[in-house]
Amino acid sequence: MKNCSVLVVEDEVAIRDMLRMALEIADLRCIEADNILDAHAIIVDRRPDIVLLDWMLPGGSGIELLRRLKRDKLTEELPVIMLTAKTSEDNVIQGLEVGADDYITKPFAPRELIARIRALLRRSGAMPSSERIEAGELVLDMSSHRVFIAGELLAMGPTEFKLLSFFMAHPERAYTRSQLLDQVWGGNVYVEERTVDVHIRRLRKALQNDMGDCSHFIQTVRGTGYRFSPPGI
Amino acid sequence: MKNCSVLVVEDEVAIRDMLRMALEIADLRCIEADNILDAHAIIVDRRPDIVLLDWMLPGGSGIELLRRLKRDKLTEELPVIMLTAKTSEDNVIQGLEVGADDYITKPFAPRELIARIRALLRRSGAMPSSERIEAGELVLDMSSHRVFIAGELLAMGPTEFKLLSFFMAHPERAYTRSQLLDQVWGGNVYVEERTVDVHIRRLRKALQNDMGDCSHFIQTVRGTGYRFSPPGI
DNA sequence: GCGAGGCATGACAATTCTGTGACAAAGTGA
């Protein structure tokens, strides 16, 4: 896993020891605090990737810290897992409402905790870059249905977009015209195989602009069909 | 709460009934499926905001569905909560590893479930964390139900407002007419897809006044639908 | 070097898709 840091806010030494060990095994960096003031300073200062927060702490509860983080608009980015002995349904709901992303009750299973940390890191880290395929200067964004070369938007028709999506999802592999018709046009249409050539031509033309030329990514395989082969592999 | 849709994948009718009621109270739209094939089709087609997934289902386990979603790169955006009677630590870990964001064991407390759904929607970005969304000169205020360009109030109908809210909460992403009908009109209405075009037209017209013109924020994605894309990204 | 087949290219008409104004039905509030 990436170099992720976990802030553990917990005053019981035994639990901190246990967590430190579990996090080390999971290849996560552990930062520790035993009160909410230190915790707040660390969050502002060192920006951990995730926080494990006990409810009952000396000098102020974890819920207070959550409220303060929420007020400072820090929770939107920062995932928080409550890890506490307060097990009542009302407690759980309160914790989640105030801004926690998950709520685990003590005693807890270390491996499950790690799995939940990973799930949350995945969710919070995976958000910005979602369905993007990149090939050199060429970037295709499925969700927004757009293609860029070096950040500049390209214009192309729906069929060209579908064709390029298919190619970029299956690079370095030659496809016959018939296979492309199946995959891109859908199996139940009757069109000439030569039609593929024309759309390849249009796609190649679309892959050129002032910022660069990616038209050579699409290579002709004589006697067979075409292949998408970006440089640098 | 915003107009969020929850896909419930569960074969026990009693639990589905209970969930339907709980979701209705929480102001969440409920879509139901009792097998993984239907569930997959619904996810691809109607793009629910979150999925509640049982483990044991007729015709294939929930874990299989998760694996398939992961392979299709759909889980990165789609939050999934496992909701199952399989309570062992290994099950929990397996579920989370395969891509679930949370794991709740039956029997469960409905209010806690709702709180966890809300926490996850908040994290995944489906729910705007603030009551106020801004995009360039354009400002939408959820609580007062008003829209401004450069401080000047815009006039628009309820449907246009809902459409704009949805777009502003999900910028930079192309939606089909069918998805917009699901998300903005609500799943259970029958209206022509072209109706969306007309409301897009009305919304675009409403987004112009003396102070500025934001109508170009709404872009046509030919062959697909529309996308909200404010400048400056 | 020379055909023959395979591919690239530009043009074009048919088709499909979207923008737009109009209109009647349904809903709202006084």
Next chain:
DNA sequence: TCACTTTGTCACAGAATTGTCATGCCTCGC
């Protein structure tokens, strides 16, 4: 009830896309 707003549908025009074809270039085998 009446004026007014909102909503869904339709028809038409304009624009973009698509499939096909004719032509010319390129490559390969001989």
